Amino acid sequence: MKNEWKQGFKYGVCYNRNRFDFKLSKNMRDYLRKKKIDPDIKGSKPTITALIKRDLCFGDGGLTETGNTVAISLLPLSKQCYFLNVPLEDLVLEYCGYPEEAVINHLTSRSKIAYFTENAFGVHIAQFFMFKYQYDIAIKHNMNLYSIAFTADDYSRKFIYDEILYNLNEMTEDISVDTIEENHQLIQKLNSQYNSTLDFSITIDSNDKVNVSSSEPRDQNGQLMMTFFYQDIWGIEFYKSLYSFLGVEFIRKLIKFIIHNPFYYSTGWPDIVVLEKKPYFIEVKTTDKFHMSQIITMRDVMQKADIPIKCVRVKKVKKA
Secondary structure, eight states: OOHHHHHHHTSSSSSGGGGOOOOOOOHHHHHHHHHOOOTTTTOOHHHHHHHHTTTTTTSSSSSHHHHHHHHTHHHHOHHHHHHTOOOEEEEEOOSSSSSHHHHHHHHHHOOOOOEEOOOTTTHHHHHHHHHHHHHHHHHHHHHGGGGTTOOOTTTTTHHHHHHHHTTHHHTTTTOHHHHHHHHHHHHHHHHHHHTTOOOEEEETTTTTOOOEEOOOOBBBTOOBBBOOOOOTTTOOHHHHHHHHHHHHHHHHHHHHHHHGGGGGGSBBOOSEEESSSSEEEEEEESSSOOOHHHHHHHHHHHHHHHOOOOEEEEEEOOOO
């Protein structure tokens, strides 16, 4: 497990996702696509053999869990939604700018409370609601505070997450508006104290390896000053609304889901969260389809965190 976490920290993704880093021939892609739609079809022996080596097929030609995920990624959006059990809604909107913003405006006009949440939503939520606990654990065990940084690459954060999981029910029982404000104030204090501004860029090479380049501010002792948390993504009122609509039990479930393997769910989150009695996510599409990371994260969000997801395919009508 230690090596798995180290690899996750190194690349910013869970090691399991490296299993998808392989090339597929046209015959292999065609077989996966057709097999998902029609389980009774047969493939050629060379194709099946090649897919077995990549852990995409069993000996009888059936698709493995990884093979199912890859196969879904090869399908058009409507088929992806069908196999993921994600409702698909077509929406015609008149707008300028980004479709996600247009959908949020559309929801707001219908008295819905909606926020943009693309990419690392779950990780941010877990970090925020658990921040004070992480800080207390670090102090208790005399750990370097950089180990709880949002951008930390130290294995010691695994130790902190394990202790949180072990005491999760006790730690989350007293989550309230007051603790939200305490977390927010502590984050601001530490960000200010450590002058933690880290400018970075992320690129993905031809082999899908994530490369991070950054300017690394250091203090007078040469200690790297890392960003603790991006506290201004949504603002404190967002967390209060989230708490109000979700409740402690739901937040506890989300935290447990995320910190079991945070880097596995560091990407692929839907674009929008709608806060109501039964909160749900919306993934906005125009002409594209679900990417691999979205398929993995969205499937587990629905199955493990029990959060509904719907897809809205937007057709743009230009304003006159």
